[in-house]
Amino acid sequence: MCTVCGCGAGEGAPAAQHQAGLHEGDDPHRHSHAPGVSERRRVQVEQDILSKNDRFAAQNRARFEAQSLFVLNLVSSPGSGKTSLLTRTIERLGGRMPLAVIEGDQQTDNDAEKIRATGVPAVQINTGKGCHLDAHRVGHALEQLEPLPGGVLFIENVGNLVCPAAFDLGEAHKVVILSVTEGEDKPLKYPDMFHAADLMLLNKIDLLPYVDFDLQRCIEYARRINPEIQVVQLSARDGTGMDEWVHWLEAARSERIRQRIGALQAQARALQALLGEEAI
Amino acid sequence: MHEMSIAEGIVQLLEEQAVSQHFQRVKTLWLELGPLALVETEALRFCFEAVARHTLAEGARLEIVELPGEARCLDCNARVAVTTRYSACPGCGSYRLQLLRGDELRIKELEVE
Numbered sequence: 001m002c003t004v005c006g007c008g009a010g011e012g013a014p015a016a017q018h019q020a021g022l023h024e025g026d027d028p029h030r031h032s033h034a035p036g037v038s039e040r041r042r043v044q045v046e047q048d049i050l051s052k053n054d055r056f057a058a059q060n061r062a063r064f065e066a067q068s069l070f071v072l073n074l075v076s077s078p079g080s081g082k083t084s085l086l087t088r089t090i091e092r093l094g095g096r097m098p099l100a101v102i103e104g105d106q107q108t109d110n111d112a113e114k115i116r117a118t119g120v121p122a123v124q125i126n127t128g129k130g131c132h133l134d135a136h137r138v139g140h141a142l143e144q145l146e147p148l149p150g151g152v153l154f155i156e157n158v159g160n161l162v163c164p165a166a167f168d169l170g171e172a173h174k175v176v177i178l179s180v181t182e183g184e185d186k187p188l189k190y191p192d193m194f195h196a197a198d199l200m201l202l203n204k205i206d207l208l209p210y211v212d213f214d215l216q217r218c219i220e221y222a223r224r225i226n227p228e229i230q231v232v233q234l235s236a237r238d239g240t241g242m243d244e245w246v247h248w249l250e251a252a253r254s255e256r257i258r259q260r261i262g263a264l265q266a267q268a269r270a271l272q273a274l275l276g277e278e279a280i
Numbered sequence: 281m282h283e284m285s286i287a288e289g290i291v292q293l294l295e296e297q298a299v300s301q302h303f304q305r306v307k308t309l310w311l312e313l314g315p316l317a318l319v320e321t322e323a324l325r326f327c328f329e330a331v332a333r334h335t336l337a338e339g340a341r342l343e344i345v346e347l348p349g350e351a352r353c354l355d356c357n358a359r360v361a362v363t364t365r366y367s368a369c370p371g372c373g374s375y376r377l378q379l380l381r382g383d384e385l386r387i388k389e390l391e392v393e
Contacts, residue, residue, distance in 0.1 A: 043301045045387040049289050049311075131282055163282035166318045191365035192318050224375035225365050227354065 053167055056135035060170025063142065064153070068260060070253040071153045073171035075193055077186070078159030080179040081203045083111045085236040086154055090118045092246050098151030102141045104133040104158045111156065121145060132163035135170055152253065161190035172256055173197075179204040180211055184218035187225050194225045199232065201245060206235040283320060286385070287327035293387060294337050303392035306337040310389045314382035315349045315363045349382025 048054065064071050076082050083103075090099055101122040103111040112124035123141045125133060138155060145153075155171060157164040165174075176197035178186055181204055187194040194200065200222050202215065215233065222229050232248060234241025272278070294306050313319060321344055332338050349362040355374035360367075362382060368375050 040307060040391055040393045041303075043297070043303065043390045043392055045293075045297055045390055047293055047297075047387050049286055049293065049385045049387060052289055052292055130285070132285070134285065162318075163285075166282060167285075188366050192316070195365050221366075224368075227376040 050166065050168075053135050056139055057168040057170040060135055060139050060142065063139075064170060064172075065260060067147050067149045067151075068257060069148050069151055069153055070249075070256055071155065071169075071171045072249070073155045073157060073164075073169050073174045074177060075157045075161070075164045075174055075197065076159060076177035076179075077161045077182065077190075080159070080177045080182065081236055082156050082159070082177055083114055085177065085201070085203060085234075086156060087114060087118050088236045088239070088242060089154075089246065089249075090115070090120050092242060093152065093249075094119070098148040100145050100148055100151065100153050102133075102138060102145075102153065102155045104156060106130070106158060127158055131158060131160050132167050133157050133169060134167050138169045150257075152249070161186065161193045165190075165192040165196045173199060173252060175199045175201060177201045177203050178218070180208055180213040180215070182213075184214045185221060187218065187222040191225045194222050194229065197226070197229060199230045199248060202231065202233045204235055204237070205233050205240060206238045282318075283323040283327045284331070286319060286324060287331040290328060290387065291331050291335050291337055294390070295335070297390065298336055298392075301392070303390075304336060305393050306340045306390055307393060308341040308343060308391035309337070309387060310343045310345055312345045312347050312384050312386045312388045314347045314384040316365060316379065316383045317385040318383075319385060345388060347382065347384050350380045351377035351382075352380055353377055 063069075074082050074086070086101060090101075093099060099120045101112070101115045101120060103115065103122055103124045104127060105111055105124070106127050106129070108126070109124045112122040115122035123144045125137050125141050127133065127137070133155065155169055161176075174193075174197040176193055176199070178200060180202060183189070187200075200219075202218065205215075208215070219231050222231065230248065232241055232245045234245050236242070290309070290311075294309070298304065298306075313321065324344075325342055328337075328342055332340060350359060351362045351367070352359055353369040353372060353374055354376040356369060356372040358369060358371045359380070360369055360371065360377070362377060362379070365379075366375070367377060369377060
C-alpha cells in the first residue's frame with residue numbers, strides 16, 4: 001500500500017491509478033502531493049449516479065437492436081402472477097417467433113424451471129441480497145442465451161414495485177402487472193413504477209366478484225401518475241384478455257421493427273449519398 | 281432499498297474520477313437530488329458510509345443539495361412546482377403533468393486531495 005495517500009490495489013482504492021501512471025517511475029510518490037502535505041481542491045463532476053447502469057443498458061439495447069430482439073421488462077410486486085402470465089403468453093406466441101426469458105429472483109431457480117417446462121430457454125439470475133436487476137447482470141445473462149433474431153425476450157424482474165423502476169435494462173418497454181387481489185391505490189403508493197411503465201396489465205380479473213377492487217379507480221390512479229399508460233385487463237388463469245395483451249405485444253414489436261427499418265434506410269441513404277448515388 | 285446499489289454506484293464513479301482527474305482521496309461530495317429521484321436521503325447516507333469504508337471515500341462528507349421539482353400541465357400549459365408523481369396542477373386540477381425536472385440524481389462536485 002502507498003503509505004502517503006493510502007491507495008493501493010486490494011486496499012479498496014482504485015488499482016487503475018497504478019495503471020494510469022500515477023505511480024510510474026522510480027519514485028512512487030511523484031503524484032500530486034508531498035509527504036504529509038494534503039492539497040485540497042474542488043473538482044467538477046456533473047455525472048448522473050446511474051450513468052454506469054445506463055451505459056450497460058445502452059450496450060444491451062444495441063445488442064437487442066442488432067438482432068431485432070424485442071425486449072420487455074416485466075415488473076410487479078411479488079405474487080401478481082408474472083410467471084403464470086408468462087407461461088400462458090409463451091403458449092400463445094410459441095412457434096410464431098423465437099422466445100427466451102431472463103428470470104430475476106433473490107433466490108431459487110423455481111421460476112426458470114417453470115419457463116423451461118414450456119420448452120423456452122430461460123436464464124435465472126439470483127440477485128442474492130439485491131432487490132432489483134441491473135443492466136450489467138442482464139448483459140451477462142444474455143451471454144448464456146443463443147441469439148434470437150427477430151424474437152422476443154421477457155425479463156421478469158424481482159418482485160418489487162420500488163427499486164426496479166430506477167434501473168434501465170435496455171428494454172423496449174416496462175410492463176407493470178397489478179393483480180386485483182392487491183389494493184387499487186398501488187399506482188399512488190408506488191408511483192415511480194407506474195410512471196416508468198408503458199403498459200399496465202390488470203391480472204386475475206376472474207377474481208373480481210370476490211374482492212373489493214375498484215377497476216376504474218385503479219386505472220384513474222394509474223393515469224394520474226402516467227397519463228400515457230395503456231391498460232389491458234386480463235386473467236392468465238381463464239384466458240380473458242390474453243388476446244388483447246398478445247395483440248399489444250405484437251403491435252409494439254412491429255412498431256419497433258418499423259422504427260429499425262426507418263433508421264437503417266436513413267443510414268443506407270446517407271451511404272449512397274457518399275457515393276453520389278440517388279437513393280433507391 | 282436500492283440505496284445500497286446507488287451508494288456502490290457513487291463509489292465506482294468516484295474511483296473512475298480519481299483516475300481521470302488525478303486525486304487520491306475524496307473529502308466531500310456534493311450530490312444533487314430531485315424530489316422524484318427515488319432516493320431516501322437518510323438511507324443513502326447510511327449506505328454510503330458503509331460502502332465507502334476501505335475506499336478512497338472513507339469518511340467523506342456527503343452534502344446533499346435538494347433541487348426543486350417542476351412540471352408542465354398538459355391541460356392549461358402552466359409551469360408548476362411538484363414534489364410527488366401524483367401532484368395535481370394547482371391552477372386547473374389536472375393530473376396530466378409532464379415532469380420537466382426533479383428526478384436528478386447526480387454527483388455535482390467533489391473536494392479531493
